[in-house]
Amino acid sequence: QAKAAGRNTIRFFNPKMQEAASRRAQLETDLHLAIENKQFQLYYQPQVDSDGAVIGSEALIRWNHPERGMVSPLDFISVAEETGQILSIGLWVLEEACQQLKRWEDAGFGALTVAVNVSARQYQHPDFVAAVIEILEKTGVKPGSLNLELTESVLSNNIDDVANKMWQLGAQGIGFALDDFGTGYSSLSYLKKLPLNYLKIDQTFVRDLLTDPNDTAIAQTIIALAQSMSLKVIAEGVETEAQRQRLHEFGCHIYQGYLFGKPVPAEELKLEEFMIQD
Ligand code: C2E
Ligand code: MG
Ligand code: MG
Ligand code: MG
Numbered sequence: 001q002a003k004a005a006g007r008n009t010i011r012f013f014n015p016k017m018q019e020a021a022s023r024r025a026q027l028e029t030d031l032h033l034a035i036e037n038k039q040f041q042l043y044y045q046p047q048v049d050s051d052g053a054v055i056g057s058e059a060l061i062r063w064n065h066p067e068r069g070m071v072s073p074l075d076f077i078s079v080a081e082e083t084g085q086i087l088s089i090g091l092w093v094l095e096e097a098c099q100q101l102k103r104w105e106d107a108g109f110g111a112l113t114v115a116v117n118v119s120a121r122q123y124q125h126p127d128f129v130a131a132v133i134e135i136l137e138k139t140g141v142k143p144g145s146l147n148l149e150l151t152e153s154v155l156s157n158n159i160d161d162v163a164n165k166m167w168q169l170g171a172q173g174i175g176f177a178l179d180d181f182g183t184g185y186s187s188l189s190y191l192k193k194l195p196l197n198y199l200k201i202d203q204t205f206v207r208d209l210l211t212d213p214n215d216t217a218i219a220q221t222i223i224a225l226a227q228s229m230s231l232k233v234i235a236e237g238v239e240t241e242a243q244r245q246r247l248h249e250f251g252c253h254i255y256q257g258y259l260f261g262k263p264v265p266a267e268e269l270k271l272e273e274f275m276i277q278d
Contacts, residue, residue, distance in 0.1 A: 024079060030065065031076060031085050039064050040089065042096050043263035046270075047115070047234060047256045050248060054271055056113030058149070058256060059097040060263045061089070081121050090122040091131060098139035098146065100266050105141065109271055115147040115177060120154045124161070129168050136172065143173035149200065150176065152184025163194050170195045177234065182222055191229060198254075199226045203237020206257070210242055223250045 034040060041064060044057040063071040080086040094116055101114045122128065136143050148169070154162060166176055177198035178191075182205060201222050208215045219235070226233040235247045238257030247255065261270070 027076060027079050028083050028085070031080055031083070031089075034063055034065070035085065035088055035092070039066070040092060040096075041265065042093065042100065044100070044114070044266055044269050045256060045263040046261045047113075047254050048260050049254060050252075052260075054112070054260075054269075055254065056115065056145075056147070057269060058115040058117075058263075059093065059100075060117070061093055062263075077119065081119050084121070086119045086122055087125060090119060091135075093117075094132065095135050095139065098135050098141045101141045101145050102139050103266070104271075105145070110142075110145075112271070113145050113147055113175070115149050117149045117179065118154075120151070120157070123150060123154050123165065124157055129165050132169060132174070133172065144175070146173075147175040147177055147198065149179040151179045152181070152186035155184075155186040155190050155194075159190060159193060166195050182218060188225075191225075196231055198232045198234050200234045200236055201252075203257070206235055206237045206243055206247070207239075209246055216246075219247065220250045223247070223252055227251055 041062045042059045043062050044059055046054045047056045047058060049055050061073050061077075063073075063076060065071045077086065080089055097114050097116045101112070104110075104112050125131075132148075136146070170176065175197040176195065177200050178194075178196055179200045180202040181199045183202045199222060201219055205215045205218045205222070209219055210216070223233050232253045233251075234254040234256060235243075235252050236256045238244050238247065238255045238259050240259060243257075244255055244259060
């Protein structure tokens with residue numbers, strides 16, 4: 001038994017596992033420093049309607065690591081979830097996004113929305129609702145301008161608690177999107193229990209939309225499902241005009257992807273070009 005061999009033994013690890021474990025430990029230390037030293041930044045990716053007008057953006061975190069340069073969230077969010085560091089990172093993201101939203105409001109772009117990704121562990125925290133409300137009050141943004149993106153992994157926990165928090169925040173005006181829809185294991189019966197506003201079609205279904213009949217069918221079905229439940233659909237990962245056109249034919253409402261713009265720092269987001277001002 002590994003346990004009987006003593007706590008400090010590493011003889012059941014092979015070198016590859018050892019390397020992975022030490023890389024992870026290093027990442028945890030680096031993340032701790034990143035939180036303290038403000039090495040995170042938010043990028044924003046435009047979301048456009050069928051007319052090509054920017055209606056809002058999704059905030060996506062970037063980590064400017066002193067030695068490794070820009071680190072993708074795909075390389076650190078899951079570790080931050082495991083260690084619990086996602087709690088402080090997530091609060092920072094929410095506050096930063098709301099401050100930016102306020103700057104856009106003050107600059108006359110009051111109709112823009114910002115979508116913020118919320119991890120399962122963050123959402124499940126008992127103080128989550130209070131923390132969001134506090135940030136809204138502190139920054140003074142219209143709650144209706146904030147959307148929260150949850151993945152299906154959130155739904156695998158206590159569904160009543162998930163719904164309860166959504167109702168509380170929804171009552172303030174906050175919108176909810178189910179992100180990466182179709183890639184998780186959530187039951188469709190959850191959809192009708194939750195006060196959702198948007199379904200986001202995962203980019204894996206958009207990528208081969210025109211060539212893979214299965215992806216075509218899935219995308220079309222998700223859009224039809226959303227429409228029949230009065231939810232708006234956002235397609236992510238739209239890279240070509242042909243993809244946009246097909247999604248439009250299926251009845252998609254909102255588009256996001258490199259065709260319209262990559263995620264960029266707030267000041268580089270080209271709002272005037274696209275935006276129908278209110
Ligand atoms: P997501 O929420 O599904 O975000 C969409 C991802 O697709 C982003 O990757 C975006 O840059 C990428 N993308 C957008 N358009 C295209 C396109 O046309 N083609 C391709 N190939 N990719 C496109 P990113 O920024 O690397 O983020 C990856 C994931 O990390 C996000 O997926 C989200 O799950 C997570 N994430 C990012 N920021 C945060 C955050 O602040 N908090 C939490 N909890 N998770 C975050
Ligand atoms: Mg997202
Ligand atoms: Mg997504
Ligand atoms: Mg995705």
